[in-house]
Amino acid sequence: MEPFRMMLAGGHPNSLGRTLEVVEIVLDDPGRMDELFDCYFSEDAIVRLRTSNACRRVFKARPDWFPAWADRFITEVSAIDQPSAKWTLAQLFLEHEKRLTAKQRAAATAIMIRNLQEEDDWIALNMTMKTLQRWVKRDAAIIPRIEVRVRALADDRRKSVANGARKLLNAMDVPAL
Template identity: 45%
Template sequence: MRGFAERLQGGHPNSLGDTVAVVEEILANNELFDEFFNCYFSDDEVVRLRTSNGMKRICKANKSLLLPYLDRFLDEISQIDQASTQWTLSQLFEVLVSDMSAGQIKKATRLMKHNLANHNDWIVLNQTMVTLSQWAKKDENLKNWIIPQLQRHSADPRKSVSGRAIKLLNTLDS
């Protein structure tokens, strides 16, 4: 049973729909990954949201499936103007960093810095702050860049954003 894009359509946007079953199919037959990856190019926002959710699940179970697609995540998927895609990229980059080249890390950092400086979605901000703060522990230039961003977000009226920023500032200051 294939036709992943069609299977990911419909229902309440916050529900998983058929995502878990699709992921299980891909994990059982890795050759299906490309078809699933291409669901990111659907015109349907719900399909893209569920594709992002599925990518996190696949990454957790078998991150090697995503590795050949790293450049496509950086060059193509990063261009999708959808919050769920952007926060998923931050989460994937955090897990995949040890498998990324220096150039890929540079591109990912540039994307996440842009998102942290310009995005307004609370989940994008939270996930991006986490990944960049993690990376900043090993990169003094990134640390110097992110501290003012975290200070700015520590005043965000949304408690999840401000609380996360304060917590991460404390981890970078120690």
Template identity: 50%
Template sequence: MEEIEHLLSGGHPNSLGNTVQVVEMILADPSKFDLLFNTYFSKDKVVRLRVSNAMKRICKANKSLLVPYIDRFLDEIALIDQASTQWTLAQLFLMLEKELNDSQKKKATGLLKRNIASQDDWIVLNMTMETLGQWAEGEEKLKSFVLPHLNRLKKDKRKSVASKANKVLARLG
């Protein structure tokens, strides 16, 4: 874990740093995935941001590496109070939707419902609206929960939040 944490630390906080190198290392040797996952518990918020970015990249390349960790994402990573973690979870849950069992999807939905109701970070809101919006297309109960939040967010002063809310509203009819 220290090797990966070291690779993901330093540099400008908004840069990827060595994230792509770490992703390539994990894809070449999947046995190191657990080391990357545990780096989520770093005290360095920049490292955690880069772990999130790495997780999205790995999920796109080989989502089977993340599947055994779904419960840990739901039970442990969901507790990390960092916007990048929350928006990444929204993206990962959408990418892993077919791999979620009923209990996991229910738990993921609960987390996303809390986030849309209580978070203020614009990326968390946008990613959460996207995931909940897609999931609500086939579920009337979820749709009835999401619609009031979308109607609230379409008036948000941030253009990207308002725009995303309007797009999801249009999709949901």
């Protein structure tokens, strides 16, 4: 049995490598989800990137598994300073928001706000703003915590970031400056 950390290593960072194979193994043998999750703590950035992709695919196929893992994503994965971990969190929180408890939702909101404030990676920003775009409609208390940053991002040199910020501003329903 080949370890996942070996299966997810090597090759070009933009390729999936053997990610899909790992996903199938986990879906067939749920007991190996711990091994997949532990790959988040590899020294290899490519392994961590592919771990994010694999976890998202596993939870897409088996959304009922996410609640058992949500706390670990909130506490452990949120501490990883890698854009792919941050954009995966935004995706998972958005896709599984109804499976989050109120406490988890509050923690996830704090993570999304922190990532919006601190991150510069365009994918992480776009995914975070997409999640917040839905969440501000249900929780207006988020708006004062992000408005200044979102306004700044609306003028970002990267078109996708600026467009994402404008959509978020629209969802926030704040007056124009």
